[in-house]
Amino acid sequence: MKRVFTIVAWIVVALLGAGALGAIAVHRGEPLNAIWFVVAAVCCYSVAFRFYSAFVAAKVLALDDTRATPAERHDDGRDFVPTNKWVLFGHHFAAIAGPGPLVGPTLAAQFGYLPGTLWLIAGAALGGCVQDFVILFFSIRRDGKSLGQMAREEVSERGGFIAQLAVLAIMVILLAVIALVVVNALKSSPWATFTLAMTIPIALLLGVYLRFVRPGRVLEASVMGVALLLFAVVAGQWVAESPSWAHVFTLSGLALTAAIIIYGFSASALPVWLLLAPRDYLSAFIKAGAVFSLAAGILVVRPHVLMPSLTRFVDGTGPVFAGKIFPFCFITIACGAVSGFHSLISSGTTPKMILRESQARFIGYGAMLLESFVGVMAMVAACAMPPGVYFAINSPPAIVGATPEVAASTITGWGFPLQAQTMADTSRAVGEQTLWNRSGGAPSLAVGMAQIFSSTIGGDRLLSIWYHFAIMFEALFILTVLDAGTRVGRFMIQELGGRVWKPFGRRGWMPGILISSAIIVGMWGYFLYQGVIDPLGGINSLWPLFGIGNQLLAAVALVLATTILLKMGRLRWIWVTLLPMIALVTVTMTASYEKIFDANPRLGFLAGANALVAQVTAGKIPAERIVETQRLIFNLRLDAAVTAVLACMVLVLVFEALFQWYSILGRRREAVLHESPYVATRWAESFSGTVHGDD
Amino acid sequence: MKRVAKATSRFLRRFWHGVREWCGDAAYESYLRSKGTQQGLCRPLTPAEFYVEQLNRRYSRPNRCC
Numbered sequence: 001m002k003r004v005f006t007i008v009a010w011i012v013v014a015l016l017g018a019g020a021l022g023a024i025a026v027h028r029g030e031p032l033n034a035i036w037f038v039v040a041a042v043c044c045y046s047v048a049f050r051f052y053s054a055f056v057a058a059k060v061l062a063l064d065d066t067r068a069t070p071a072e073r074h075d076d077g078r079d080f081v082p083t084n085k086w087v088l089f090g091h092h093f094a095a096i097a098g099p100g101p102l103v104g105p106t107l108a109a110q111f112g113y114l115p116g117t118l119w120l121i122a123g124a125a126l127g128g129c130v131q132d133f134v135i136l137f138f139s140i141r142r143d144g145k146s147l148g149q150m151a152r153e154e155v156s157e158r159g160g161f162i163a164q165l166a167v168l169a170i171m172v173i174l175l176a177v178i179a180l181v182v183v184n185a186l187k188s189s190p191w192a193t194f195t196l197a198m199t200i201p202i203a204l205l206l207g208v209y210l211r212f213v214r215p216g217r218v219l220e221a222s223v224m225g226v227a228l229l230l231f232a233v234v235a236g237q238w239v240a241e242s243p244s245w246a247h248v249f250t251l252s253g254l255a256l257t258a259a260i261i262i263y264g265f266s267a268s269a270l271p272v273w274l275l276l277a278p279r280d281y282l283s284a285f286i287k288a289g290a291v292f293s294l295a296a297g298i299l300v301v302r303p304h305v306l307m308p309s310l311t312r313f314v315d316g317t318g319p320v321f322a323g324k325i326f327p328f329c330f331i332t333i334a335c336g337a338v339s340g341f342h343s344l345i346s347s348g349t350t351p352k353m354i355l356r357e358s359q360a361r362f363i364g365y366g367a368m369l370l371e372s373f374v375g376v377m378a379m380v381a382a383c384a385m386p387p388g389v390y391f392a393i394n395s396p397p398a399i400v401g402a403t404p405e406v407a408a409s410t411i412t413g414w415g416f417p418l419q420a421q422t423m424a425d426t427s428r429a430v431g432e433q434t435l436w437n438r439s440g441g442a443p444s445l446a447v448g449m450a451q452i453f454s455s456t457i458g459g460d461r462l463l464s465i466w467y468h469f470a471i472m473f474e475a476l477f478i479l480t481v482l483d484a485g486t487r488v489g490r491f492m493i494q495e496l497g498g499r500v501w502k503p504f505g506r507r508g509w510m511p512g513i514l515i516s517s518a519i520i521v522g523m524w525g526y527f528l529y530q531g532v533i534d535p536l537g538g539i540n541s542l543w544p545l546f547g548i549g550n551q552l553l554a555a556v557a558l559v560l561a562t563t564i565l566l567k568m569g570r571l572r573w574i575w576v577t578l579l580p581m582i583a584l585v586t587v588t589m590t591a592s593y594e595k596i597f598d599a600n601p602r603l604g605f606l607a608g609a610n611a612l613v614a615q616v617t618a619g620k621i622p623a624e625r626i627v628e629t630q631r632l633i634f635n636l637r638l639d640a641a642v643t644a645v646l647a648c649m650v651l652v653l654v655f656e657a658l659f660q661w662y663s664i665l666g667r668r669r670e671a672v673l674h675e676s677p678y679v680a681t682r683w684a685e686s687f688s689g690t691v692h693g694d695d
Numbered sequence: 696m697k698r699v700a701k702a703t704s705r706f707l708r709r710f711w712h713g714v715r716e717w718c719g720d721a722a723y724e725s726y727l728r729s730k731g732t733q734q735g736l737c738r739p740l741t742p743a744e745f746y747v748e749q750l751n752r753r754y755s756r757p758n759r760c761c
Contacts, residue, residue, distance in 0.1 A: 077729025078749060083716065090717040100761040146756070167757075174761050215743040219720040272754045273747055280759070281718065335761055344757040484759040491755050507755070550761065 010050065017043025021121075024309070025114060031304035034380045037113075038298060041121055041376045045369045048125035053365040056130060060565065060573040061137050063357040068681040070143045070352050079144070083353040084689030085362060091353070093367040094284050095345045096132070097291070099178055099478045100335025100550070101375035103441035106382040106448075107543060108332040109390065110320040112310040113383045115329045117376060123330070123337025124372030127580035131554055133364035134561045134577060135343045139351035140360060141675045147347045151560050151653075153674040154567065159656045163556050166649045167344065168492045170549035172520070173642070174341070175264075175485050176527030177546040178478045180538050183256045183528070184440035185471055188433055190249035191240035191464075192471045193256070197249070198232035199279065199476055200263070206278035218281055225282045229476075233469050240431060250433075253532040260482070261525040267483030268490050268517040276483050283480040290449075290473040294377050297452040307383035307390065312414065319395035320439065321540045322602040323594065327587040331547035336375025338584065340553025342368065355689055356681075381448030382441075388418030389426060389435075393444040396537035397437050404436060431464030439537040442478075446470035489520035530635040533628070536602065541639055548591050548643060552650045555584040559657045566661055567671040585654060592647040596640045605640035609633045722749060 020040035024032065057063050074080035083091070108116040139145055145153075148167065152160025186193045206225045210216065239245045251259070267276050316324035321332065335341070346364060354360060382390060391411050392400070400407040404420035411418045427435045430450060435443060450466035458466070491507065493516040498505015504512045531538025558581035565574050598604030601611035612633045615621050621629050663669035715721040723742050726732060726749075732739050740748060 074731075075729050076731035077726030078731075078752065081722075081725055081729065084713065087713050087716040090713075094717075095758055096760045098759065098761040178761065210746065211743070215741075216723050216746040217720060218718045218722075219715060222718060271747075272750045276754055277750045284718065339760065341757070341760045345760055348756050349753070349758060481759045481761060484754060485757075487754055488757050546761075 010047070013043050014047050017047060021118075024117060027309065031306050033302055034298055034305055034384060035302045037117060037305070037376055037380050040117075041373055044121045044125060045373065048129070049366060049369060052125060053129065053133065053361050056133060056365075056576055057358065057361045060570055060576050061134065061360075063137065063360065065356045065358050065685075066680055067357060068679040068683075069140055069354050069356060070676075071354055072681060072683060073676075073679055074143070074352075079349075080352045082355055082689055085355060085359045087689070088350065088353050088355075088359070089363050089367055090288075092345065092350045092363050093370055094287065095349065096339070096342045096367060097287065097371050097374060098335065098341075098481050099181065099442075099474060100339060101371050102378045102445055102474065103178075103181055103543075104333045104336050104547070105375045105379040106441035106445045107320055107394070107539070108329055109307055109379060109382040110311060110313050110318040110394070111325050111329055112308050112314070113305055113379060114309040115314070115325055116333055116379050119330060119333050120336045120372050120375045120379065123333070124368055124375075127554075127583065128338035128342070128372065129365040129368040130576060130580060131338060131340075131557050131561065132342045132346050132368045133360060134565075135557050136346040136351055136354075136364035137357065137360045138561065138564050139347035140354060140357060143676050144352040145347065147343050147557060147560065150347065150564075150674075151556070155560060155563050155653070155660060156656045159653050162649050162653050162656075163560075164492070166549075166553060166556060166646065166653075168489060168496075169642070169646060169649075170340070170546075170553050171485055171489050171492075172523045173527060173542070173546050173549045175482055175489070175524035176531065177539075177542040179257075179260050179264075179482055179524065179528045180531040180542055181440040181442050182260065182475050182478050182482075183253050183532055184438055184537075184539070185442035185446070185475055186251065186256055187253050187438070188250055189240075189471075190246040191236040191431055191468050192475070193249040193251055194239040194245075195229075195232050195236040195468055195472045196475045196479070198235075199229065199282065199472075199479075200275070202228045202232070203275055203279040203282065206281070207274040210278060211273045221278070222281045222285050225278065226285050229282060229286065229472070230469075233465065233472055236468055237431060237464065254529075257525070257528055257532050260479075260528070261521055263479070264482055264486045264525070265517050265521045268486040268521065269513055272487070276487060279476070280480050280484065283477040286473050287477050290470070291374055291377075294381065294449055294452065295373075297449075297456050298377055298380055301452050301455040303380070303384040303452060303455070305380060305383045306385065307387045311387075316600075316603070319391060319399045321543060322600065323544065323591070327591040327594070328544060328547075330587045331544055331551060331591045333375065334547040334550045336372055336378070338551065338554045338580070339371075340550045340555070340557060343553065343557035355683070355687070378445060381445055381452060383448075385444070385448050385451065386416075386418070386422075388412070388416040389422065389447070390444055391416055392418055392423050393435050393438050393447065394441070395437065396439055396535065396540070398535045398537075400437075407436060429460065429463050430467035432467070437537070439539045441539075442471065442474045446474065486517070486520055486524070489524075490516045493519050530638075534632070534635070540602065541605070541636075544591065544595055545639060545643060548588050548595065549646055551584050551588045551591075552646055555581055555588060555650055556653055558584065559654055563657050563660055564673070566664055567673050569671070571665075585650070588650070589647060592643050595643050605636045605643070609636035609640070612636070719749075722746075 020036050023036050071080050071082040105116050148160050148164040151163040206221045210221050314325040388411050400410045408418045408420040446467050449470040453466040454463045494505050531542045558577050561577040599607050601608040664671045723745050
């Protein structure tokens with residue numbers, strides 16, 4: 001009887017999900033209620049988790065709970081810490097959830113809500129979650145080894161080295177593009193700039209408290225820090241209203257670029273306890289609070305989605321970024337559906353803390369589903385505002401026009417009615433000088449979030465506070481990724497440099513720390529600078545570059561996963577990782593080709609450079625702008641070269657793996673797995689981790 | 696009624712401990728209870744030493760994603 005009830009319940013969930021997806025897909029005319037998105041996502045995720053992840057766990061990976069995990073075998077209380085599965089889920093989710101699933105769907109909303117939503121749900125269930133799950137499992141079986149180490153052992157020595165280089169290159173692009181999102185969010189906004197600036201002294205205060213006053217008392221320090229942060233959000237309004245202080249905190253894009261570069265260098269070179277770690281604590285609490293508040297807000301307010309399901313920009317002429325729906329919707333959504341960077345987390349801390357192999361399903365697959373849900377919410381928030389306002393915020397002046405009247409007329413001409421006065425009113429309501437041309441996704445997401453939050457608490461009176469809370473939340477955790485990423489990049493450079501000259505590889509050697517910090521900051525700082533001076537807003541070129549890099553890393557992870565499955569003798573189930581791998585390689589190679597060679601100057605880097613060269617040659621560029629134009633030409637060619645190098649690195653790895661597969665299938669080579677030897681667990685079946693005070 | 700109160704109290708206690716573990720507040724306690732420390736192969740670190748050491752380790756590898 002119970003079994004029948006379960007079957008009926010799952011049939012109902014599946015039908016409900018299919019019905020909600022159908023409603024989203026075929027709905028035309030009247031605005032659609034956001035609750036359909038929530039129902040579709042939750043039902044699809046439930047079915048995917050219950051059935052597909054269970055299939056992968058049982059048939060493909062054959063998880064074995066009798067086997068001791070690294071946390072049990074090496075339990076040292078430092079790296080290897082047996083951790084309750086709910087706590088570890090929280091750890092893992094906090095680590096994988098970054099700005100990508102918020103910014104990507106917001107930018108992809110230019111195609112309409114439908115393509116992005118479908119890819120967020122399907123891409124996560126069939127690609128992203130599978131990647132996170134299998135890499136986590138393979139790392140557990142190898143004592144928590146990293147992606148690079150596994151690639152070196154299971155694919156080839158060269159493959160591992162390429163994976164390591166690819167990670168460094170992709171990290172540089174990632175750090176540049178997220179820094180650009182922050183610059184565009186803070187530009188000409190004294191309130192937001194003051195609030196974010198205040199996070200630095202607050203973090204320093206917390207750092208000193210946690211180091212010298214109450215070592216390791218993270219919770220009480222974080223409560224104090226969050227209270228101070230919320231006060232800083234309110235105080236930002238006073239700063240913005242004071243002409244003298246507002247002047248101090250009204251910074252141009254270039255000034256913000258310099259400030260962020262100095263910040264990144266400091267966070268990398270200073271002791272980690274002083275600035276980086278306390279900021280991370282603050283960010284984790286604010287992130288968790290804001291994400292759950294957004295979910296609750298959408299459920300309470302149930303806003304209507306005003307963006308059409310498909311816009312005219314599916315043809316590739318979009319103002320936010322150039323490129324057709326295929327492949328650029330996939331490239332732009334990136335982390336919300338599939339994120340290569342997750343494979344670094346899944347083969348980093350998490351496998352060293354997991355209690356049982358079976359929990360890899362809940363943590364690896366489940367946490368990615370939750371991240372995808374965050375992406376769906378970001379899509380709803382972006383699409384719930386009038387489309388005209390969305391395009392006004394996210395389009396550069398080079399496309400819509402430099403004055404409000406011209407821009408409003410251009411956007412209205414696209415079929416999204418907008419008056420210049422509407423933008424002025426919206427800017428005033430959120431406490432900003434202007435919202436025109438604030439590309440990057442963060443300001444438009446903040447407007448969407450503020451409208452949802454203020455409909456729940458405070459009404460229009462609190463709209464400006466909510467807007468700046470949302471900006472602070474986005475910028476805070478973007479900068480956390482930036483400083484943590486810069487530090488990791490510094491270690492990578494020290495490691496690579498150490499191969500050439502040994503002392504450089506010593507982590508405590510101060511000249512090495514300063515030089516490597518300067519190198520990594522210089523690399524992402526250059527791309528950031530290039531984005532800030534780009535007349536098309538920078539996001540047009542850098543976000544696709546980041547998306548390509550991220551998805552290429554996912555392809556690397558799936559190549560590794562497929563190789564290991566083949567070695568495990570799971571040829572029958574190899575499609576589980578092979579199909580997402582083929583899809584990602586196809587998408588990224590198409591996008592790379594188009595970004596390099598497309599004849600449209602807005603899309604193809606080389607065509608863009610050639611168009612500028614032609615203008616210079618024809619004397620159409622004023623003399624005072626020649627130097628700037630030469631720099632733009634160089635930057636476009638550099639972007640083309642970076643894209644080509646990334647694509648080539650991954651192609652080399654794919655061919656290395658194909659050669660391996662061919663040798664194994666043709667029995668020319670023995671399939672040698674590099675798993676740790678089997679050790680039976682000593683833990684009782686009911687053991688759920690040492691939760692203090694509960695055992 | 697009593698049973699509900701007891702279950703609620705147990706849930707809240709577990710939740711509180713879960714939050715402490717999640718944010719790192721209970722990391723030193725976990726360290727002291729770990730097999731490695733219990734075996735007493737070397738002197739256990741003080742709370743301040745452990746705090747700095749674990750931060751240095753945590754932030755030397757990718758631990759925050761995009």
